[in-house]
Every structure is written in structure tokens, then in C-alpha cells.
Amino acid sequence: MTDSKAAGFVTLQLKFTEPAGNKFKTIACCTFKGPQSEETEYTVSYFFNKNLMMEYNSTRGNWTGFTAxxxxxxxxxxxxxxxPLKKRIERKLLCEDTLDLIQSIDNLTTIPTVRLKSVKRPNGEHASTLVCSAYNFYPKQIRMMWMRNGQEVTTDVSYSDVMPNGDWYYQTHSYLEYFPTSAEKIACMVEHLGLSEPMFVVWDPSLPVEQRTRIAVGLCGLVIGFVIAISGIIYYNKKSAAYITVN
Structure with missing residues (x-):
């Protein structure tokens, strides 16, 4: 969808393949130019081996050929x-009767879930890669940007494609190559139709809460084990001294 508030698209494709490998494809497309059904344009395109051969356009009201x-x-x-009667029936069934459904889907938005993590480079390199991931958002139009001390970062930045995540949702990832310093404040900024304002996720180089908890539990276990071992040694020494005194 080019503009979620102004236009919508429904594309139905039927593909027919001959044994020799020649491919015929028909695409019917509804273009919603406004909230009224009269503003809907219906087109039918015939392709052969990926080449456009013929096209019907409801705005022009006729067929156009592109080969002899x-x-x-x-x-x-x-x-x-x-x-023309067939095309009016097709336009009503495929476009006009689904206009309310398309508009309700067009207005549907799901706020992305954003996660930020660091991936260490192999071979002991000092540079690291920050990964900003956006999950479970709809529609697919999204903008991700890296900020360093309030300024946009334009170098050492790469992006993945926006990929379907299943159940209407999408996901995408952005990568930033950087050398960690204590003086910098790095953030991932996300803009999406479901957000009233940009979302900022600031990178915190300290350990995550879960990892700090695991370390604390491990240290407590180590201390408890050390105390038990010392208590055992003291107890053993006392027993040994008592045994020697009696004899």
C-alpha cells in the first residue's frame, strides 16, 4: 500500500503453465483511490513469459493490446x-463488495516490539555489531534509524528486508558496526504508523537483568559451597583433636 490513508490494493493472481514451460498469468487488481466505490479502478492484465500482452482498465473502459x-x-x-457487462460484475465482486473489508484492514495497525542487542565480532576484534530488531508490526511500512549522541548515524549501517512474520505481521532488522566507548549514547529510533511519536531504544552496555541475576545466583552458590567446605574442615579438625585427647 503506497499510502495507507489514500489507497489500497487487492491483487489476485492465477497462473497457468504449459508442459513446455511457457507461463500464462492473469492479474486482477483493484485500486482504491478514495472512500467511495465509484473511485475504484479495476484492471485485468494478461502476461505471457512475464511479458505484458493485454490489459483491461475500467477507467478507460476498454482493452489495450501490446503485440500485433x-x-x-x-x-x-x-x-x-x-x-463490459462481465467486467462490471467482476469489478463489483472483487472491488466494491470488499471495499469495507479493505478499509478496515487498511486502518489496522500493530505497534512493533523493538529489541536491541550486541553481537561480538569473531577473532577477538574490538568492533561489535549492534542489532536493532522490530517484530510483530503491521502494516509493513517502517523506518529504522541509528542515533549517536542525538545525531543520525549514516555510516556502517545496514538493513534487512521487511519480512512477513506470519499472521499479517512483519519483522525487520538493522545493524550498526561500532567501537564501544563509554562517552557515547547510542539509540535505535523506530517510526511506524502505529506509533504517535518515534520510539527510541537506548543501548545500555551493562549486563541485562537476567544475566546479572544468573551471575548473582552463581556467586551465592559459590560462597555457600565455600562456607560448607570450611565448616566441614573445622568440624573434622575438632573431631580429630578430641579423638587424640581421649587416647
Whole structure:
């Protein structure tokens, strides 16, 4: 969707393949130019081996051929008095009757879940890679930007494609190569239709809470084990001294 508030698109594709590998494809497309059904444009395109051969356009109200053969075929179909009726029925079923559904989907938004993590480089390199990941958002239009001390970072930045995540949702990732310093404040900024203002996720180089908890539990276990070992040694020494005194 180019503009979620102004236009919507529904594309239905039927593919037919011959044994020799020649491919025929038909695409029916509804373009919603406004909230009224009269503003919907319906097109039908015929392709052969990925080449556009013929196209019907409801705004023009006729067929257009793009090869010598399809130009003649378009003339024949444009002279068929039943073909305009067929196209009006198709337009109503595929476009007008689904306009409310398309508009409700068009207004549906899901706020992205954003996570920020660091990935260490192999071979002991000092440079690291920060990964900013956005999950479970809809629609797919999203903008991600890296900020360093309030300024946009334009170098050493890369992006993945926006990929379908299943169940209408999408995910995408952005990467920043950097050398960690204590004086810098690095953040990942995310802009999305579901957000009233940009979302900032600031990179904290300290250990995550879960990792700090695991370390604290490990240290407590080590201290307890050390205390038990010392107590055992003291107890053993006392028993040994008592045994020697009695004899």
C-alpha cells in the first residue's frame, strides 16, 4: 500500500503453465483511490513469459493490446457487447463488495516490539555489531534509524528486508558496526504508523537483568559451597583433636 490513508490494493493472481514451460498469468487488481466505490479502478492484465500482452482498465473502459496479435484481440473484445457487462460484475465482486473489508484492514495497525542487542565480532576484534530488531508490526511500512549522541548515524549501517512474520505481521532488522566507548549514547529510533511519536531504544552496555541475576545466583552458590567446605574442615579438625585427647 503506497499510502495507507489514500489507497489500497487487492491483487489476485492465477497462473497457468504449459508442459513446455511457457507461463500464462492473469492479474486482477483493484485500486482504491478514495472512500467511495465509484473511485475504484479495476484492471485485468494478461502476461505471457512475464511479458505484458493485454490489459483491461475500467477507467478507460476498454482493452489495450501490446503485440500485433493482442492488438487485434483487443479490438475483438472491445466490440463484444457482453464483455463490459462481465467486467462490471467482476469489478463489483472483487472491488466494491470488499471495499469495507479493505478499509478496515487498511486502518489496522500493530505497534512493533523493538529489541536491541550486541553481537561480538569473531577473532577477538574490538568492533561489535549492534542489532536493532522490530517484530510483530503491521502494516509493513517502517523506518529504522541509528542515533549517536542525538545525531543520525549514516555510516556502517545496514538493513534487512521487511519480512512477513506470519499472521499479517512483519519483522525487520538493522545493524550498526561500532567501537564501544563509554562517552557515547547510542539509540535505535523506530517510526511506524502505529506509533504517535518515534520510539527510541537506548543501548545500555551493562549486563541485562537476567544475566546479572544468573551471575548473582552463581556467586551465592559459590560462597555457600565455600562456607560448607570450611565448616566441614573445622568440624573434622575438632573431631580429630578430641579423638587424640581421649587416647
Amino acid at each position: 496479435y493482442t492488438i487485434e484481440a483487443a479490438k475483438w473484445w472491445n466490440s463484444d457487447h457482453l464483455d
